[in-house]
Amino acid sequence: MIKLSKLLHEHTSLRDTDIAGVTADSRTVKPGYLFAALPGTQVDGADYILKAIKAGAVAVLCRPDAVRADVMAAHDSVIWIREDIPAQVFAHIAARFFDQQPETVAAVTGTNGKTSVAAFTKQIWEHMGFKSGSVGTLGINGPDSHQDTGMTTPDPVTLQKAMRDLCEAGVDHVVFEASSHGLAQYRLDGMNVSVAAFTNLTRDHFDYHGTQEEYFNAKARLFGEVMKPGSVAVLNADCPLVMEVADICGARGHKVITIGHHSGDIRLLRQQTSEVGQDITIGYQGEIYDLTLPLVGSFQAMNALMAVGLVIGSEGNVDQAFEALSHLRAVEGRMEQAGRHKSGARIYVDYAHTPDALETVLTAMRPHVKNKLAVVFGCGGDRDKGKRLIMGEVAAQFADRTYVTDDNPRGETAADIRDQIMQGCPGAMNIGDRASAIGQAIADLKNGDILLVAGKGHEQGQIIDNKVVPFDDIAEIRSALAAAPLQPSPQRRYGA
Numbered sequence: 001m002i003k004l005s006k007l008l009h010e011h012t013s014l015r016d017t018d019i020a021g022v023t024a025d026s027r028t029v030k031p032g033y034l035f036a037a038l039p040g041t042q043v044d045g046a047d048y049i050l051k052a053i054k055a056g057a058v059a060v061l062c063r064p065d066a067v068r069a070d071v072m073a074a075h076d077s078v079i080w081i082r083e084d085i086p087a088q089v090f091a092h093i094a095a096r097f098f099d100q101q102p103e104t105v106a107a108v109t110g111t112n113g114k115t116s117v118a119a120f121t122k123q124i125w126e127h128m129g130f131k132s133g134s135v136g137t138l139g140i141n142g143p144d145s146h147q148d149t150g151m152t153t154p155d156p157v158t159l160q161k162a163m164r165d166l167c168e169a170g171v172d173h174v175v176f177e178a179s180s181h182g183l184a185q186y187r188l189d190g191m192n193v194s195v196a197a198f199t200n201l202t203r204d205h206f207d208y209h210g211t212q213e214e215y216f217n218a219k220a221r222l223f224g225e226v227m228k229p230g231s232v233a234v235l236n237a238d239c240p241l242v243m244e245v246a247d248i249c250g251a252r253g254h255k256v257i258t259i260g261h262h263s264g265d266i267r268l269l270r271q272q273t274s275e276v277g278q279d280i281t282i283g284y285q286g287e288i289y290d291l292t293l294p295l296v297g298s299f300q301a302m303n304a305l306m307a308v309g310l311v312i313g314s315e316g317n318v319d320q321a322f323e324a325l326s327h328l329r330a331v332e333g334r335m336e337q338a339g340r341h342k343s344g345a346r347i348y349v350d351y352a353h354t355p356d357a358l359e360t361v362l363t364a365m366r367p368h369v370k371n372k373l374a375v376v377f378g379c380g381g382d383r384d385k386g387k388r389l390i391m392g393e394v395a396a397q398f399a400d401r402t403y404v405t406d407d408n409p410r411g412e413t414a415a416d417i418r419d420q421i422m423q424g425c426p427g428a429m430n431i432g433d434r435a436s437a438i439g440q441a442i443a444d445l446k447n448g449d450i451l452l453v454a455g456k457g458h459e460q461g462q463i464i465d466n467k468v469v470p471f472d473d474i475a476e477i478r479s480a481l482a483a484a485p486l487q488p489s490p491q492r493r494y495g496a
């Protein structure tokens with residue numbers, strides 16, 4: 001129980017009452033709850049206010065025009081809180097209800113690399129001896145706990161409850177992924193973010209944001225609105241939009257740390273592929289750091305340095321942060337080696353599900369390919385349709401053999417999605433069933449080839465209509481390899 005006045009400092013004129021819980025879903029209202037009626041993409045939460053009251057809601061947060069005066073009068077025992085942006089107010093209410101956040105809260109936004117940067121940040125903190133947590137696509141991860149949420153940025157109640165649970169587990173450092181949906185829907189406005197990174201911005205989610213500008217504006221909210229003035233921003237100096245983000249940060253008085261190849265405070269001066277990953281040389285504040293990064297994929301060096309930026313930006317020891325880089329582990333489903341074919345060909349699973357990510361991973365693999373580079377991929381249904389043809393073109397340009405297959409068709413006809421991709425890569429094989437596509441690609445492998453199975457990474461299911469059918473790329477690769485004599489790689493590890 002908590003007093004309403006503690007949740008809403010701004011509304012001093014409201015009658016006070018005890019609040020037993022807070023929710024934005026009428027189906028989970030219990031007696032004594034505050035119900036937030038939020039507009040959505042499917043329905044308007046305001047249509048469920050009377051249901052919430054019937055279930056015992058004692059306070060209702062909604063838009064000023066959401067309820068007629070006579071309805072409010074008929075329910076005058078309910079405390080009505082009327083706000084222009086109820087979702088934003090609700091995020092603060094949820095934060096005050098759960099009322100605990102780790103001392104250091106870092107956030108990561110950007111089109112690609114959020115999960116990777118978050119996982120590396122957590123690993124570096126752990127290496128430095130901090131009790132750490134992470135929240136994102138790989139779920140809520142504490143020092144000894146894991147919970148899937150199915151979201152990258154969970155709703156405010158799940159997020160704030162996770163913060164309290166992590167604090168109770170002794171966590172003092174947490175890093176979370178700020179998705180563009182999460183930012184646009186104010187899910188994380190109650191977070192006390194002290195340092196945040198912007199990895200990059202390329203095409204994705206046009207289905208939701210409409211234009212690239214709106215997509216950028218959603219991401220930029222993290223720096224311009226969510227973080228308190230005078231925080232720290234870690235920016236990718238190689239990203240064409242870095243100046244726009246830096247201007248937003250400047251106006252808000254944030255300290256900026258830039259990371260880049262040719263310019264930046266933390267500079268990647270040298271990068272050379274090695275047996276175990278890559279040898280890199282980094283320059284920072286006049287010091288040179290030479291180390292081996294045990295990660296495959298040149299782009300992972302930038303992700304690792306963004307993580308160092310977050311650690312340094314949250315007052316972590318600089319030498320310890322760089323030293324930790326040589327201990328980083330691959331992140332589950334990101335450039336993860338899944339097995340090796342009898343021919344010696346290696347097979348990787350990766351979460352590339354945007355044109356930029358697919359191009360980035362295929363380019364990163366090329367130096368390791370002695371013969372042909374093959375890719376199996378598809379595109380998710382009910383998501384940005386415009387990226388499908390482009391991803392087809394990327395595969396045609398950067399791979400030698402392409403197998404177009406199903407990702408998560410969701411509510412769309414899978415064959416139509418594949419046809420849209422095939423327009424960009426007419427020479428590809430079109431095999432709808434993902435297990436069969438993987439099987440065919442493996443059967444075609446020759447010595448010196450590399451096969452990339454892209455798009456689903458760590459995912460454990462395939463979403464067809466509204467149902468989730470169990471599916472794991474790594475397991476399918478292993479069973480296809482078992483059909484052909486195999487050498488599977490060791491058990492998968494959790495990086496976050």
Ligand SMILES: CC(=O)N[C@H]1[C@@H](OP(=O)(O)OP(=O)(O)OC[C@H]2O[C@@H](n3ccc(=O)[nH]c3=O)[C@H](O)[C@@H]2O)O[C@H](CO)[C@@H](O)[C@@H]1O[C@H](C)C(=O)N[C@@H](C)C(=O)N[C@H](CCC(=O)O)C(=O)O
Nearest residue numbers: 024025026038040041042043045048151152153155179181
């Ligand atoms: C498009 C989108 O982001 N949708 C999210 C949004 O749902 P919505 O706006 O469609 O909600 P709605 O169904 O219209 O309902 C509106 C309101 O009425 C309430 N309601 C509804 C029915 C009822 O009986 N009673 C009731 O009170 C709902 O609880 C809600 O508050 O708010 C819901 C509650 O927070 C989310 O679960 C839901 O995520 C859906 C499942 C989803 O798939 N989201 C994806 C696109 C997403 O957010 N992805 C990003 C990652 C993207 C990336 O890769 O960058 C993420 O952060 O996970």
Ligand SMILES: Nc1ncnc2c1ncn2[C@@H]1O[C@H](COP(=O)(O)OP(=O)(O)OP(=O)(O)O)[C@@H](O)[C@H]1O
Nearest residue numbers: 111112113114115116137334350351352357360361
């Ligand atoms: N810095 C990067 N630049 C370009 N592509 C990247 C970068 N880092 C990772 N990728 C590619 O993007 C894929 C997704 O990476 P990751 O899961 O870290 O991103 P994300 O931003 O968390 O994605 P999501 O939006 O699904 O949460 C990787 O599997 C890889 O193919």
Ligand SMILES: N[C@H](CCC[C@H](N)C(=O)O)C(=O)O
Nearest residue numbers: 353379380383407408455456
């Ligand atoms: N967070 C992303 C993940 C996409 C993964 C891909 N497998 C797909 O289903 O499109 C989304 O929900 O858009």
Ligand SMILES: [Mg+2]
Nearest residue numbers: 114115137152
């Ligand atoms: Mg992610």
